Amino acid sequence: MLNVKVYSLGPVQTNCYIVSNKQKDCIIFDPGEESARIIKEIRKNQYKPLAIFLTHTHFDHIGAVDALRELYNLPLYVHEKEVNWLNDPMKNGSGKYAELPNYIVNLPDKEHIIRQEQVIEIGSFKFNAVFTPGHSPGSISYIFEDDGFAIVGDTLFERSIGRTDLIGGSLEVLLKSIHEKLLTLPENTIIYPGHGSYTTPEEEMEMNPFLNGF
Template sequence: MLKIEQMELGPVQTNCYIVSDTNKKALIFDPGEEGEKVRALLERRGLTPIAILLTHAHFDHIGAVDELRDEYRIPVYLHNLEKDWLGRPNLNGSGKYAALPDYRINDADVLLKEEKELEIGPFRMMLLHTPGHSPGSISFYFKEDGFAMVGDTLFRGSIGRTDLIDGSETKLLQSIRSALLTLPGETVLFPGHGPDTTPAEEKNSNPFLRES
């Protein structure tokens, strides 16, 4: 069984997740800021990270990418549709807020282009393209372990915002209904902010997903 550990990082408390196996290999999902906290957790657990995976390229999910990539010499994975976003504040959203510095991150090492099974070391997951919050939003589904990393596509009782660059409520709702709510009802969905949820819970209680 894989182990999932969560920490809230950065100015808007973005969820970063560390997924590890019994051999202490680990994946880092969405290291939004505060790389020192990520390193401290990895060291406490004796984990060796082998990749950084990004659900999308908004500033609050990418702030510690270069720091951790350089520290551990590991590749960064991102959807091809957002390949230019890491280094451009007008696209990653940091340029929208005067109180924030401009986030300029180096290019991703691996660009993901289609839905498929992805293997990284001992880890196997399905890529689910879930656009709407952003055009290149990806959910990473670990079928055997019954969970998915869904970024800012779906939250407990809510959905991702769609008022940023290339956001679309229509696409977002389609992604949620076709890709996430069709997963087994007990699948644990780990979002970019807030507590985890399940498809069954969201079908029953999410006001944004009620059929008109």
């Protein structure tokens, strides 16, 4: 059974997830900020990081990528539609806020560009990369079927949905992604969002006002 730890980081409290196994191997999802805090947790728990995965590349999900990758020599997995967002502050959103630094992630040549939905296997970890665009064109949800949870970024929240007024956003596309890719999961699947508390497909089908009438 996998262990999931969540850390709310940075100026907008973005959820970073560290998923680990019994051997202390781990995968890091959306390290948005506060690299020192993430590194402290990795050391405290004696984790052995294997990779970084991004649900999408908005600034609040990428801020600690370079620091972690440099320290642990980690591969980075990102959707092909948002590769060039990593070093473009206007596309990743940081350039719109004067109080923020320009968030730039350097992408080495040998990175892992996710071009199609696929099963991903790293060490003993096995999960599905499923495309859930709408909040951004390259949004990905990572589905751990055997362990009953999904890391969905800013696609679906507890009683809410991702915003669609940013570059490449679309309400119609987002709702289609939610209904076809997330609400079709087993009803008790734990949905881990990019912000806030976890939820389940069952709860959101019954209680989410943004999904009624779709």
